[in-house]
Amino acid sequence: MHVHLMCLLLATTSVVILLLLVLSCLIIMKETLRYLAGVSGPSGFGSKSTAEHVAQHCLGGASCSGSLTAIITGATSGIGAETARVLAKWGVRVVIPARDLKRAAQVKKSIEKESPQAEIIVMEIDLSSLASVKRFCSEFLASRLPLHILINNAGRFSQRLEFSEDKIEMTSATNYIGHFLLTNLLLEKMIETAELSGIEGRIVNVSSVIHSWVKRDSFDLYKMCNPKHYNGTKAYSRSKLANLLHAKETARYLKARNAGVTINAVHPGVVKTGIIREQTGFVTDSLFFCASKLLKSTSQGAATTCYVALSPRLRGVSGEYFADCNESHCSNLAEDETVARKLWNQTLTLIQKHLPDPSSKS
Numbered sequence: 022m023h024v025h026l027m028c029l030l031l032a033t034t035s036v037v038i039l040l041l042l043v044l045s046c047l048i049i050m051k052e053t054l055r056y057l058a059g060v061s062g063p064s065g066f067g068s069k070s071t072a073e074h075v076a077q078h079c080l081g082g083a084s085c086s087g088s089l090t091a092i093i094t095g096a097t098s099g100i101g102a103e104t105a106r107v108l109a110k111w112g113v114r115v116v117i118p119a120r121d122l123k124r125a126a127q128v129k130k131s132i133e134k135e136s137p138q139a140e141i142i143v144m145e146i147d148l149s150s151l152a153s154v155k156r157f158c159s160e161f162l163a164s165r166l167p168l169h170i171l172i173n174n175a176g177r178f179s180q181r182l183e184f185s186e187d188k189i190e191m192t193s194a195t196n197y198i199g200h201f202l203l204t205n206l207l208l209e210k211m212i213e214t215a216e217l218s219g220i221e222g223r224i225v226n227v228s229s230v231i232h233s234w235v236k237r238d239s240f241d242l243y244k245m246c247n248p249k250h251y252n253g254t255k256a257y258s259r260s261k262l263a264n265l266l267h268a269k270e271t272a273r274y275l276k277a278r279n280a281g282v283t284i285n286a287v288h289p290g291v292v293k294t295g296i297i298r299e300q301t302g303f304v305t306d307s308l309f310f311c312a313s314k315l316l317k318s319t320s321q322g323a324a325t326t327c328y329v330a331l332s333p334r335l336r337g338v339s340g341e342y343f344a345d346c347n348e349s350h351c352s353n354l355a356e357d358e359t360v361a362r363k364l365w366n367q368t369l370t371l372i373q374k375h376l377p378d379p380s381s382k383s
């Protein structure tokens with residue numbers, strides 16, 4: 022009798038596990054098919070939507086004729102360049118902070134060729150340098166331009182361990198810490214612009230789905246900035262998790278202040294851009310060729326950023342994560358408020374070591 026009961030219990034457990042496995046496979050298959058087919062989500066957009074289409078739709082087909090000003094980092098290539106092109110085409114005044122001014126001038130020229138009315142301002146920044154970020158912000162604030170949209174898009178992925186001039190590991194310095202300082206130094210300007218213009222300010226942190234690869238026990242700001250054993254993929258995924266946690270924590274701060282500015286994070290999708298410039302070669306090219314059906318075009322890659330920056334549907338939505346132009350789930354670690362707050366405080370302390378009084382939020 023006892024043995025029979027045990028067998029029954031075992032059989033039932035096996036069936037339940039099997040059913041759960043089948044269910045998970047079906048969900049994954051459904052999501053993959055939705056992605057491949059570009060099925061639209063609740064926003065009306067999906068994985069195949071382009072930045073052009075999204076911007077046109079969000080702005081109701083009318084140019085904003087300079088009534089919005091956006092700063093887009095990393096707009097000299099890839100997803101950022103496409104975001105800048107599309108926003109400028111729809112009448113957004115675009116500020117391109119760049120470390121390579123020649124390249125930025127080329128992007129400006131090509132946008133102006135397509136959209137002669139476009140207003141593009143090129144300024145110098147090296148996001149890996151705290152002093153350079155501070156300099157850029159001082160120059161921008163001195164220009165007295167309003168600021169409605171800040172797109173923290175610049176990014177790097179490197180297999181080599183390098184350190185910034187502040188002696189911070191280069192991927193963390195560029196992808197996360199530079200953008201943290203940039204946001205902090207521009208936050209008051211954005212809040213003021215929202216109050217004066219009555220237009221909600223939007224900050225978009227370009228993160229990545231790869232943030233979910235980070236394990237809780239391996240996430241530590243000090244180890245990120247000064248790693249003993251460097252791994253390019255791990256450094257990149259941690260910086261993208263930090264971008265997401267930064268958005269979540271800043272959103273809580275902005276809500277507490279009742280500020281008319283929101284901040285969200287996005288995964289743009291997988292796009293073959295300059296981000297893999299160090300990885301080119303037969304293996305990478307073959308992998309990209311095999312996965313080509315899963316890749317997005319650059320314009321599809323810029324769509325979620327444009328959606329989050331412009332959509333009237335997202336009024337008041339803050340601290341969320343978006344992929345394929347729809348709200349999406351991020352990892353449990355990214356949702357952890359204690360981790361976000363700790364990261365915030367540690368980042369500020371680290372920056373303060375290099376720059377006195379760098380923060381507008383404390």
Ligand SMILES: NC(=O)c1ccc[n+]([C@@H]2O[C@H](COP(=O)([O-])OP(=O)(O)OC[C@H]3O[C@@H](n4cnc5c(N)ncnc54)[C@H](OP(=O)(O)O)[C@@H]3O)[C@@H](O)[C@H]2O)c1
Nearest residue numbers: 095097098099100147148149175176229291292294295296
């Ligand atoms: N491509 C993808 O599959 C993918 C997937 C998920 C997330 N993302 C994210 O999407 C964002 C855009 O990446 P992308 O794919 O468009 O890459 P990309 O073509 O390599 O563009 C990166 C941009 O960042 C700029 N940048 C790098 N280091 C900088 C620094 N120290 N100071 C100022 N600017 C700097 C680059 O400027 P230079 O011209 O001077 O190099 C370039 O404009 C990144 O945040 C990336 O993590 C991309």
